Every structure is written in C-alpha cells, then in structure tokens.
Amino acid sequence: MIPLPLVRKLLKLQFKLKRSKLFALALAVVLLALVLALLYMYAENVGFFTALYWAVITMATIGYGDITPSTLLGRIIAIFASIAGIATFTAFVSILAEYFLSGSIRRMMGMHKVKFKGHYVIMGRGESIESALLELRDAISNGQAENKPIIVVLPDENERKKLTLAEEIEIIIGEFTNKETLERANIKDASYVLLALGDDSESVFVTLMIKQLSNAKVFVEALKHESVSLLKQAGADRVITSRTLAGRLLASSIFEPEVVDVLDDITTALGRYDITSMRIPEVEGMKFGEAFNILYNRGLFLIGYATDEIHLMPPLDTIIPNNAKLLVIKSTM
Structure with missing residues (x-):
C-alpha cells in the first residue's frame, strides 16, 4: 500500500506540472492564433481583427462561413488552422479538466490552500477540536461571535476520521510545525x-x-500548569489549562456534584443555560442593583461585569462603568 504522505507529494508535484502545462498550452494557442491571423492577413488582404476572428473561429472548428478564403494560399492556411486547432484545443480542454480535477482531489485530501481573510483557525487533535468547533459555530449563529469562515487544521487523515465534522467545514491536513501548513491555512490573514x-x-x-x-489572537489549551508562563512568553493571548480544570471538577463531583452540573451546563452554549458577556449601553452608569432588576425582567441574570478586571457580585450600589462587558446567565431554551 502506498503511504499517504507519498501520495500527497505526488499529487502536489502533479498539480504543479499540470499548472505549468496549462499555462504553456494556453500561450501556444494564443501564439498560434496570432500567427495564423497574420498569415491570413497576407494571403487574403484583410484587416488584422477580421483575420484574428477567422483564425479563432477556424481553430475552434465552429466555421460560421461568414469569412472564407478565396486564394489558394488562404485555403492551405485554413486546412492547417483546422488541424492545428483541433489538436491544440483538445489538449487544452483535456489539461484544463485535469487541472480542476486535481484541485478537487487536493481539497478532498486537505492539501489545498485557502484564501479567506479574518477567518478562524482551529488546530489540534482529539475531541477538543470538535467541541471548540461546535461552540464557535453556535456562537456565530447566535450573533455572539462574528460570522467568519472556520478552518480546521488536523495532523493526518486518521485524525479526521475520528471526528464528526460538517461537510462545509474547510479542513487542512498537515504538520502543525510545518510553515507550509500554516501558509495553506492562510494564518497571515x-x-x-x-x-x-x-x-x-x-x-x-x-x-x-x-x-x-500573523497578528491573529492565539488561544491555547495547555496540559500542564507550568506551561502557562512559557506559552504566554511565546505570545499566546490566552491559555486554558484543561487538565487541571478537569481535575478540580472531578474532585468537586464528590462533595458538590450540583455545582459541577451547573458549570458543565453554563460553559457550553449547547446546554440549557449559557454564561456570556455582552455590552448593554443603556445600563452603563446605573447602579448594579438597578441594572440587575432591568435585565432580570428580560431573562438575563446579571452576576458581574468586566473591565480590566472581573467583578463578580459587586455591592448593589456599585456604578457600572461605561464600556463594561456585563457577565450574565441566560436560558438557551
């Protein structure tokens, strides 16, 4: 059985060869049409545009019959144009079809390059990818996140088979540490x-x-707490320590299982309740207690606000600052 990486390399080489052949043949067709047009001008004493029109129509074997050669030399040129036209146009269409077919195969195998800008890129392994994708798509559909394309980058085909991803999701296959993989995902934009x-x-x-x-914001899942400082030094904008969080939740399941259930529910937009942040300008400058009553009547449970810091359950007479993001729990039912 041929190794998959070798198949990718062969397809990549074939794609480049097809592209170079396509450009070369297209140039040959244009040059042939120009040469035939010049010869026809000389043989039939007509203008260049008329001769070029005749050359293209004859090479394409359409033959409207509105322009026909009247001299022996013109007829000889017409015979050559018909034969050469059939050969070059057939080859051009054949390579053009192979070019697009090769592109489709590359996309199917995750070897293509995307041209999106301002998009989301999710890279990794395991179920974290699938849950992050579901959460992000749900946030987009609810208007909580900007509606932009999502690109998923996976290390190999086996990883893709483990996940259940929607057909419309763009998938790039490649090594994470390979610059070419990042370029195909258009990380720069x-x-x-x-x-x-x-x-x-x-x-x-x-x-x-x-x-x-890139200037993209980078959010990273860390397995060990001691890796957090290294990741932040590397430039990560936010680091989530997944295993330590999971460990705390597991321990909490012993003595406060209801709290674990609540956290599990509100931390996903797919549960019955969701915790989210939002700006509501009309309550800015109000006391926290007044804002709480207004939002509660709208089905929003205000638990705090965020500026440069997180403020949870502040005193009821605390004034909500301008441009603060409100932290609320809302029903998703």
Missing part, C-alpha cells in the same frame, strides 16, 4: 487561532511560528 495540540512543547513552538507570521 486569520483573526483568531485556537490551539489544542495535546503537546505543550509543540504548542509553544507553533505559537511562536504563528506570532511571527
């Missing part, structure tokens, strides 16, 4: 990159690479 690589040392290296290529 991305707005946000989510990393769940399952390897903290690899995450540090990839974060450094991304920050060299």
